[in-house]
Structure formats: structure tokens, C-alpha cells
Amino acid sequence: MTTEKDLEDIILxxxxxxIEELQxxxxxxxxxxxxxxxxxxxxxREHPTMKDIANELRITPPSVTTIVESLHDQGFVRRxxxxxxxxxxxxxxxxxxxxxxxxxxxxxxxxxxNLFAKLSEEDRSALSKIITKIINT
Numbered sequence: 001m002t003t004e005k006d007l008e009d010i011i012l013x014x015x016x017x018x019i020e021e022l023q024x025x026x027x028x029x030x031x032x033x034x035x036x037x038x039x040x041x042x043x044x045r046e047h048p049t050m051k052d053i054a055n056e057l058r059i060t061p062p063s064v065t066t067i068v069e070s071l072h073d074q075g076f077v078r079r080x081x082x083x084x085x086x087x088x089x090x091x092x093x094x095x096x097x098x099x100x101x102x103x104x105x106x107x108x109x110x111x112x113x114n115l116f117a118k119l120s121e122e123d124r125s126a127l128s129k130i131i132t133k134i135i136n137t
Contacts, residue, residue, distance in 0.1 A: 018111060025107040029100055031076075036104070038067045039093065042077060043101055047090035049082075076100070
């Protein structure tokens with residue numbers, strides 16, 4: 001019988017495997033896993049603030065500032081003053097990042113495809129139903 005602890009271990013193991021594979025792609029692109037997370041957060045929102053990013057990723061604002069500064073220095077993001085409040089800095093990704101991020105999304109798709117290729121169609125269907133049930137409850 002599968003216990004809750006077994007399920008937790010399985011989910012964490014899957015997450016580790018996915019992150020491990022994505023880290024290989026991030027290394028190829030010369031960015032850190034933390035930078036990758038911040039870029040993903042920025043790309044999924046319209047001009048977030050540092051505070052928005054920190055809240056979303058559950059990390060401290062000083063950590064976000066350090067990561068964003070390094071991404072800015074590499075030309076991946078730009079900082080813009082908020083039109084309504086000059087104290088607020090909004091972050092956006094650059095055209096360079098669109099290209100790189102597209103490559104990462106493709107890599108994520110390939111990683112997931114390769115991981116799920118080990119499953120039969122019946123197993124994939126069952127997994128899909130289980131995850132959908134978990135998400136929708």
C-alpha cells in the first residue's frame with residue numbers, strides 16, 4: 001500500500017528529476033537556476049515589481065535585487081520606472097531573453113516528453129486523470 005510519505009517522496013523525486021534536467025539546459029545557456037526562476041516569473045507577468053517577484057517566488061527582496069541586477073548586467077532584463085510612481089521599478093525581459101526563454105520552453109517540453117515517454121499510454125492517461133483531480137480539488 002502506498003502511504004502519504006511514499007507519495008511525497010515520489011512527487012519530490014519527480015520534481016528533482018525535472019529540475020535536474022532543466023538545470024542542464026540553463027547551464028548550457030549560462031544562467032543559474034535562480035536566474036531561470038526569476039526570468040520565468042517576469043515573463044509570465046506584465047512588468048512586475050521587485051516586490052511582486054519576491055512574493056511570487058517566496059524569496060527576500062534583497063535576493064531578487066541581486067538576481068535581477070545580474071540578469072540586467074547580462075542583458076536579459078531591463079528596469080523601468082513606473083509611470084505613476086517613480087519610486088517603483090518595473091522589470092521586463094529583453095528581446096534577447098525572448099529567444100533564450102523560447103529555447104528553455106522547448107527544452108522543458110522535451111524533458112517532460114522524454115520523462116513521460118517511459119510510460120505506457122494507459123499510464124499517461126491515469127497520471128493525467130490523477131493530476132487533474134488533485135489540481136481541481
